[in-house]
Amino acid sequence: MSGLGENLPQTAREIWRRAVPVWAALTLLLGLTCGLAFVPLGSGNVMVALFIAVIKALLVAVFFMHLIRPDPLLRLAGAAALLWLLFMFTLTFSDILTRPRPMQPGTVTPRTFDTPAASGVRAF
């Protein structure tokens, strides 16, 4: 049974010693994000909450899901998922945030004005 991670923790003490600090950091961040939600920061509240969520997710992924171990295959598989998510969010928001006002009603928000009657004249 060679190459089974002989350098990985083998005793209960060592396993707990590696896991508990991560859990403590996660719990601390939970208290922090919960407290900061009550501080009026305007639109900053969402930013702060999501930033803390990203840090917590990274802690879980890197330590609990062992991405800290040098295994390129697993790191690539994890990164690939994030890459597709990044594409999806970027492309969607590059559409949503750049629509000119008049095009907005009737497409993604309820229509608020009447469609002009057909005049028989082509617009283009």
Place this chain on the structure above:
Amino acid sequence: MSVSGTAEALHEPWRSLRRQREGTSFGTWVFLGSELMMFGGLVLIYAVNRALHPDAFTAGGRETSLIYGTVNTAVLLTSSLTMAVGSEAARAGLRRLALRTLLATIALGCTFLAVKGFEYNEDIAKGMIPGPGFPLEEPAAQIFWALYWIMTALHALHLTVGIGLVSIFTYQYWKLERLHQSPAFEGTALYWHLVDIIWIFLYPLFYLMGRS
């Protein structure tokens, strides 16, 4: 792929236990990628609607139960700790520690579902169900609450599957039907941690909006 008591944990088509373990982790990560796509799509729906109706989303967010949500987050983070220790203890062959922490993981998972049940009960009593007679004025607050029900229920379903997996593997391990070298513990742990990560994002989206 259960392993009999006498057989080696290593089986076809793997040549070494290390490769078998990496194969399990890789396969699980690919599956987790598809899970991220699914929840990512729902988060995208949330993000777009929040960008279009920011006020309605803060009004909707004010109605969720922050106490239940925060307690459940703490419970789930702790379950990730016991799961991480459990899978590592199994790998290291520390049978007692592995069995205890895996059982604690199952108990914490069930605690999460129980608290979620109390919370759903409160939500239903408040009438937070999108449709006629919805208590909030802003029409788009119903979109927030529709997403709340869909995403938290889908997450609870994933956690239920996780509890089932951990229960089966723990039982087999206790019965000596599964060897401690089995890569199943690590695979299940990866899944459990991803379900935890998804909740880490659901928590600010649904419980921290409109509190200030």
